[in-house]
Amino acid sequence: MKFKTEALTRLVEADDPVESVWSALWGIWSPASSSVSEHYDRESQMVQYERLLLDVYQEFYSGVLPDRCVNDASLDIPEDGAFVVMDAMSVREAGLFVEFLTSEGYDPSVSYSFSTVPSETTPYRDRVGYSDIKREYKTGTVKSDDPSLDGDEDIVWCRFPDALLENIQEGKTKLSSIEEMYEKTERTFARIIEQLDAEQIVVGSDHGYVRLDAGNTFPVTEPQKNRLQKAFSGRFVSVAEANADDLVDEGLVVESDGYYMPIGRYTWPARGKYSTFTHGGLSLPECITPRISFTQ
Structure with a gap:
């Protein structure tokens, strides 16, 4: 406290x-x-x-x-x-x-x-x-x-x-x-x-x-997880390649300089091998x- x-x-x-x-x-x-x-x-x-x-x-x-x-x-x-x-x-x-x-x-x-x-x-x-x-x-x-x-x-x-x-x-x-x-x-x-x-x-x-x-x-909730998975394959995506405006409105994602990026520690499960130490x-x-x- x-x-x-x-x-x-x-x-x-x-x-x-x-x-x-x-x-x-x-x-x-x-x-x-x-x-x-x-x-x-x-x-x-x-x-x-x-x-x-x-x-x-x-x-x-x-x-x-x-x-x-x-x-x-x-x-x-x-x-x-x-x-x-x-x-x-x-x-x-x-x-x-x-x-x-x-x-x-x-x-x-x-x-x-x-x-x-x-x-x-x-x-x-x-x-x-x-x-x-x-x-x-x-x-x-x-x-x-x-x-x-x-x-x-x-x-x-x-x-x-x-x-x-x-x-x-x-x-x-x-x-x-x-x-x-x-x-x-x-x-x-x-x-x-x-x-x-x-x-x-x-x-x-x-x-x-x-x-x-x-x-x-x-x-994140199950619906949020599904939407994040649909929009992102990594920690960022070009606005030309996805539409994540609903996630921006919900406060999970930021749009800046032509990219969508998840805020803070929001993440979602990914299939296969992936690094737990990442950036973007x-x-x-x-x-x-x-x-x-x-x-x-």
């Missing part, structure tokens, strides 16, 4: 509701727990807050958040520094990264930015003009946990944790757990930092992800992304 009261008080008093929401998210995930496993157990509090926000301030999802994602997504390379994109890094991992950097003697500061809509890599790259950025700045790509960088890269795009999250499947043999995913991501991140010669480093993300495993979803919709951990800055 105290958590709800404090969160609502901050939201009412805030000049910018996003500032209040980010403060609540960062308060959930920082400081990090003593173990990675305990840290990720905080997801239930994240679900509680997101459900509360939807219940008391639905306009945050229908107006505020999609507007910021469309207009404020960015990739800003620091002067005389480097920008490291950790693909799909969410506020969860940011809390752990800050703990790691502090233990290594750095003094990181944390802020936030946004994915775009849909909250996926390709739309984000298009939104920030990544093809033009690559022509102007030296870029490195990391696809394994043993990166080899020249050291003078302006941008480093690391495929972790996204590539590892994709391997965690519901109802199948798990190739890794979320704890193992993070530990491998942290090792890769540490090696990237060791190899970069940049004095100023900013760590960001193209999007986060939502957990849709047991206990981390918003319930409009939820807090997918769309409000962390920015970590520190000096070497």
Whole structure:
């Protein structure tokens, strides 16, 4: 109850509701727990807050958040520094990264930015003009946990944790757990930092992800489930390919920038193999992304 009261008080008093929401998210995930496993157990509090926000301030999802994602997504390379994109890094991992950097003697500061809509890599790259950025700045790509960088890269795009999250499947043999995913991501991140010669480093993300495993979803009725299944095959669909206006009217879906996206943790059963760690919709951990800055 105290958590709800404090969160609502901050939201009412805030000049910018996003500032209040980010403060609540960062308060959930920082400081990090003593173990990675305990840290990720905080997801239930994240679900509680997101459900509360939807219940008391639905306009945050229908107006505020999609507007910021469309207009404020960015990739800003620091002067005389480097920008490291950790693909799909969410506020969860940011809390752990800050703990790691502090233990290594750095003094990181944390802020936030946004994915775009849909909250996926390709739309984000298009939104920030990544093809033009690559022509102007030296870029490195990391696809394994043993990166080899020249050291003078302006941008480093690391495929972790996204590539590892994709391997965690519901109802199948798990190739890794979320704890193992993070530990491998942290090792890769540490090696990237060791190899970069940049004095100023900013760590960001193209999007986060939502957990849709047991206990981390918003319930829907049987008729709603059927309509969601009919409209969506994933976390978003073009308005040219579906009509989900009835779901928008019902507050389950948002239409923005030519796409329909489910709000928050609404989900529905899907046939066959599917990942419980996914993105493309409009939820807090997918769309409000962390920015970590520190000096070497």
